[in-house]
Amino acid sequence: MKLLENKVAIVTGAARGIGEAIALKLAEHGAHVAFTYISDSSAEKAQALQQKIEALGVKGKAYQSNAADFAASETFVNDVTKEFGTIDICVNNAGISKDNLLLRMSQDQWDDVMNVNLKSVFNMTKQVIRPMMKAKKGSIINMSSIIGIRGNAGQSSYAASKAGIIGFTKSVAHELGSRNIRCNAIAPGFIETDMTHYLKDGDASKAFLEKIPLGRFGKAEEIADTTLFLASDLSSYITGQVISACGGLNI
Numbered sequence: 001m002k003l004l005e006n007k008v009a010i011v012t013g014a015a016r017g018i019g020e021a022i023a024l025k026l027a028e029h030g031a032h033v034a035f036t037y038i039s040d041s042s043a044e045k046a047q048a049l050q051q052k053i054e055a056l057g058v059k060g061k062a063y064q065s066n067a068a069d070f071a072a073s074e075t076f077v078n079d080v081t082k083e084f085g086t087i088d089i090c091v092n093n094a095g096i097s098k099d100n101l102l103l104r105m106s107q108d109q110w111d112d113v114m115n116v117n118l119k120s121v122f123n124m125t126k127q128v129i130r131p132m133m134k135a136k137k138g139s140i141i142n143m144s145s146i147i148g149i150r151g152n153a154g155q156s157s158y159a160a161s162k163a164g165i166i167g168f169t170k171s172v173a174h175e176l177g178s179r180n181i182r183c184n185a186i187a188p189g190f191i192e193t194d195m196t197h198y199l200k201d202g203d204a205s206k207a208f209l210e211k212i213p214l215g216r217f218g219k220a221e222e223i224a225d226t227t228l229f230l231a232s233d234l235s236s237y238i239t240g241q242v243i244s245a246c247g248g249l250n251i
């Protein structure tokens, strides 16, 4: 029996990077996976991912939906509930960074990052707890960041949004533990994706690597493994926690 046999999972922002790796990992372990992508330019990749998921013998479906938009999130969750019957696992993965020193940061840059990274988590969580409360079970996994724990120059908006996710996660765990709904966060360190393409640059890359005890950047699949653990019953007594998957960067 697979770890997530017959479970229904949703993943936001899954056309590439960590979200894509998570969608595939959950599907490999038996979950039916509905996922979102945002831009028209991602539609082809989203269709390809849907096919890869279905090739694993489970149901997969791509939805174009903006996680930062409250009404769109409500529509997405309603559509998935109609199509898949319920939602057991919600992975709030969608995120952006618009890095700038505070002196130069515009209000729009701040608002965009807070809306996509933090408000999206509220939007989606508020919707998925309805089917989860009905089913008397559920696992919500929010993608925070090591930057939300330690901060970083030039990343005040990103750090604030990711720290906000941690406070939100712990509060939801308190509110919904009695309903058998767990809510945890993952704090990845530096993971090789499009978001961190700048790490490939020689000097910056070396400086970062020196701070990581494991001596390398992480892979999207390693964050997917952590997600699988939190999604499955292997973590049935874990809620309100932040798991750092960062190669030891925060010690």
Ligand code: NAI
Binding pocket: 012, 013, 014, 015, 016, 017, 018, 019, 036, 037, 038, 039, 042, 065, 066, 067, 068, 093, 094, 095, 096, 116, 143, 144, 145, 146, 187, 188, 189, 190, 191, 192, 193, 194, 195, 196
């Ligand atoms: P990425 O940029 O490759 O992927 C992010 C995905 O989210 C993209 O597919 C994008 O289209 C989607 N997205 C953006 N705005 C959206 C919206 N409003 N609605 C729906 N989808 C939207 O980035 P990556 O690296 O895969 O990051 C995934 C998550 O992991 C993000 O929340 C990020 O902050 C977090 N993270 C990443 C780290 C890294 O080193 N790559 C480290 C720590 C956290």
